Amino acid sequence: MNPIRFHINGRLTEAFVRADMTVLEWLRSNPQTCGSKEGCAEGDCGACSILLANPGSDAGDFGAVNSCIMLMGQIEGCSLITVEGLSPNESERHPVQVDMAENGSSQCGFCTPGIVMSLAGLLNRNSNPNDEQIHDALAGNLCRCTGYRPIVEAAKSAADKSIDRLAKLAGSAIASDDASNVIGNEDSVFFRPKTLTELCTIRSEHPSAALLAGGTDLGLGVAEAKTRWPMAIVTAGVGEMLQINEYDDHISFGGAVTWERALPYLHRLYPSFATMVRRFGSTQVRNMGTIAGNIGNASPIGDGPPALIALGAIIVLASVDGEREILLEDFCTGYRQTVLADDEVISQIKLPLPKASQQFRVYKISKRYDQDISTVCGAFSIEIVDGIIANAHVAFGGMAATSQRCPGAEAALNGNQLGMELIEAVSAAINAHFSPLDDWRGSAKYRDVVAANLFERFVRDVAGETVEVMAL
Ligand SMILES: Cc1cc2nc3c(=O)[nH]c(=O)nc-3n(C[C@H](O)[C@H](O)[C@H](O)COP(=O)(O)OP(=O)(O)OC[C@H]3O[C@@H](n4cnc5c(N)ncnc54)[C@H](O)[C@@H]3O)c2cc1C
Ligand code: FES
Ligand code: FES
Structure with missing residues (x-):
């Protein structure tokens, strides 16, 4: 079995652990990375926030994620930055850290590492955010003592200061081709197929394995109920399912596309949908959670399906036998029941383009x-x-x-x-x-x-x- 390999704060690391261990559990068991905190353990408070870049992605493209509901098997080939990695020494504090301290933006400090990571993630992608963007970036971070005004002030004063350090610290994420296909240990093994054909084959061979996309629904079971998974199939590395393609009459989102990646497209095509998606969880949740996961979850209160159904979305279901297309409105047959067969996956979500009328x-x-x-x-x-x-x-x-x-x-x-x-x-x-x-x-x-x-x-x-x- 292959160990789980990833960069953490620029160092290539191998972890010989269960693939279904939470990333936060691993971080906190390691004296060099225990600055990330556990608050809610369900993705709500942001105390555990870290930054993550996917395998094969630009090493500098870090987004904030919740490590409490993310599993070790999801970070194969990724590059992570924890709060320790933001400031390798006292003279090299990240501007957010300096300005949080100088603005009195912390009292008990429990939330602070997560807030620093969320703001560092925001400034990494947008060096000059407006108030709305700062508030969006903080929507997944709960602070009970300080109040958000000094935190927002710190974000504003840190903006536009030199923050190219993240890319330097990160080293490079492992090229997607080099990430291993099977990782973990004998108690919990995760498959990480790279093509749709591989995904369908593994799914047909292991129909009882959990099908895991961003894990923002499934990861809760591990974090909260300590559910154990002997086997899971991760969709995050499947090349075809990461694509977003525009055609004459529709746009296609691959089955591993996250809400955060879809957001600019939705903003251009259906601004009202984008306004709603900005209130979908938090940046951390949208950086991991996928459109397909929101559909596959079959929850009657999922936010994506009503909009997608009203827009006439079609989903493509793929298996070793080929593909079939159905209207999304025909996917759920009852409470948490769907037409998805044990060997199928949602490989695409097709959304008609808007009409002038x-x-x-x-x-x-x-x-x-x-x-x-x-x-x-x-x-x-x-x-x-x-x-x-x-x-x-x-x-x-x-x-x-x-x-x-x-x-x-x-x-x-x-x-x-x-x-x-x-x-x-x-x-x-x-x-x-x-x-x-x-x-x-x-x-x-x-x-x-x-x-x-x-x-x-x-x-x-x-x-x-x-x-x-x-x-x-
Ligand atoms: C703090 C927090 C806030 C949240 N806020 C919202 C919210 O505001 N609105 C909302 O609707 N949801 C919300 N969610 C729920 C969740 O984030 C979404 O449902 C998300 O889209 C799930 O995507 P995922 O990739 O994380 O799914 P996963 O957890 O990986 O999977 C969810 C389900 O979908 C299945 N699945 C995944 N990919 C596929 C595929 N390609 N084909 C077939 N089945 C698949 C899985 O097997 C599983 O059954 C929230 C969750 C958290 C933790
Ligand atoms: S501990 Fe609260 S979001 Fe992770
Ligand atoms: S400083 Fe105490 S919770 Fe934020």
Whole structure:
């Protein structure tokens, strides 16, 4: 069995450990890297944040990730930087470290290593961030004592100072071809195929192995419930599934494309979708979590599916027998049940390109504005031809056992002019179609009212009225 090889703070390291050990566990068992902290152990607080560059990627392209829900088998060939690596000695502090200290941006200090890493990751990719970008970068970092104003001030004063050190410290990530295909030890082994054919073959040979993309859903089981995985198949190194390709009528996101990589494309094509994705977890979660994982997870409250379904997304399911395409709306057959066969993977997500006549909006309603799962997510897509609505797609998450369209609402829209007078009919259709759950996120009554209100918001939005975005 091959050890797990990766660069850490510029040093090539080999770890002879279980592949399903969390990266944070490994870091904290090592006196040279125990500055990363464990707070929540579920990806929420950011205390464990480190920087990661993937195999084969530009060694300087580091993004912040949560090491508590990331597994050792995921970092084969990667280059990592921990808080220790930011400042190899006292005279070479990273500007974020200097400015955090000088601005009084830390009190108890428990959150500080993670905050420093998130800000260092932000400045590495964007040396002159605006306030919104700084707030986005900090959305996954919880600080209970200091308050965020001095932290944001530190980020601003550190911006534009020389920060090329990350690339120098990193050494180079291992070339993707050199990363090993099978790693771990006899208790837990991870396969890391590099091509779709290899992935499908391994999947057919080991149908019971966990299929792991970013691990932001699956990794929680290991971190929280101490689930053990004797075997897993990692999709993050599959070349074809890392591609994003644009065609005349659609864009294709490979099955290993993360939300963060998809974000600029969504921003250009469907800005409302991008606005929602900026509230999808945190930068750390979006740097690892994939679109395919959000679909494969089959959660009724996943944020991606309502928008993707309303936009008519098609997914490609691949296996050793070939590929088949289905509409995403046909993927889930019931609560956490899908048509995915044991030997299949989602290899692509195809999204139609927007039309000039199209209006699309998606709204996420959650208890917290940032870093929270939806209570209700509503997506609306219509075409307006000569003032009349055609091809209406209305989809909701959080309203049933699966994300799904609402045919009654679509029928009430098609053939009519968009306006407030449609609200009654569309609301009635939404309430008639769904019987939402009562749970701690929201009562059934609340969900019914919110879903109907989201249609009113859509009407006002398309009419150009200012809609205040607020956390509910
Ligand atoms: C702190 C935190 C915040 C979060 N916030 C949000 C949020 O705001 N909105 C939201 O919707 N979700 C959220 N999530 C959930 C999660 O981040 C998303 O569902 C993410 O898209 C999962 O992608 P992944 O690559 O990490 O999936 P993984 O955890 O790797 O896998 C998830 C599931 O998908 C399957 N799968 C993965 N890839 C494929 C494939 N190619 N083909 C078939 N099946 C596949 C896996 O087998 C598994 O069953 C959050 C999670 C955390 C920890
Ligand atoms: S320990 Fe809280 S996000 Fe990792
Ligand atoms: S300084 Fe105490 S939690 Fe941030």
